[in-house]
Structures are given as structure tokens and as C-alpha cells.
Amino acid sequence: MGKYLDDLWNDLEQTWDLAMQVNDLSEQERSDVSAAWETYFKPAELVDVARTEGEGQTPPTKVFCTNIYGLQYNPETKYWVPFRHGDIDLAKFTED
Numbered sequence: 001m002g003k004y005l006d007d008l009w010n011d012l013e014q015t016w017d018l019a020m021q022v023n024d025l026s027e028q029e030r031s032d033v034s035a036a037w038e039t040y041f042k043p044a045e046l047v048d049v050a051r052t053e054g055e056g057q058t059p060p061t062k063v064f065c066t067n068i069y070g071l072q073y074n075p076e077t078k079y080w081v082p083f084r085h086g087d088i089d090l091a092k093f094t095e096d
Contacts, residue, residue, distance in 0.1 A: 004092040011067035012082060018046055019071050019080040031078040034059040041071070 022029075022036045030036065037059045041047050051064040061073040068086025073079075 002092075004089070008068075008088065011065075012069055014046055015065055015067065015069040015071065015082045018044055018065070019082060023079050027078050030080070031075075033061055033073055036073075036080070037063070 018041070021040050024030075041052075041060075041063045042049055046065050046067070048064045048066050052060050052062070052070075055062060055064075061075075062070060062083075063072070063080075064070040064085060068084055068088070069082050070085050071080045072083050074081055
């Protein structure tokens with residue numbers, strides 16, 4: 001893999017690691033969106049707190065990270081799952 005793809009993969013892994021801090025809790029604990037935000041996500045260096053809070057949802061069910069990924073709470077499964085909010089530069093896949 002090239003450096004660009006490696007960097008994207010590393011960013012996604014960091015985002016998954018953050019999600020797993022909450023997803024590894026009991027269903028009751030991980031479904032407490034407010035506690036997840038205050039205890040795990042808001043203090044995390046990876047989280048873009050200003051952007052997340054700027055979305056206006058309290059507590060946030062969509063958490064933006066400083067990379068191109070974020071976490072979104074799925075109320076059906078009661079798990080936090082990554083989503084992509086940034087662009088991927090397809091031309092960079094051929095540069096490496």
C-alpha cells in the first residue's frame with residue numbers, strides 16, 4: 001500500500017479504537033449517549049469538539065474527529081460506528 005492509503009487506514013483504525021472504548025461497555029452503558037460524549041469522546045484528543053458541538057445536537061449522536069472520520073451512534077444496534085465526513089483524494093492512490 002502507498003503512504004496515502006496507509007495514512008487513511010491508520011486514521012480509520014484510530015477512530016475505531018475510540019469507538020471501541022465505548023462499544024466494549026455493557027449495552028446499558030454504551031447506549032447512554034450523554035455519558036459516552038462527556039466521559040470518552042469529548043476529552044479525546046482525536047475529537048473535534050468545536051465541530052461536534054457546532055452541529056447543535058445535545059448530546060451529540062454524531063462525533064467528528066480531527067481526521068476525515070467520525071463516529072455515529074446507531075440506536076438500533078446501540079453501537080458507535082465510524083463514518084467518513086472528509087474527502088478522499090483518488091489521485092493520491094496512484095502517486096505512491
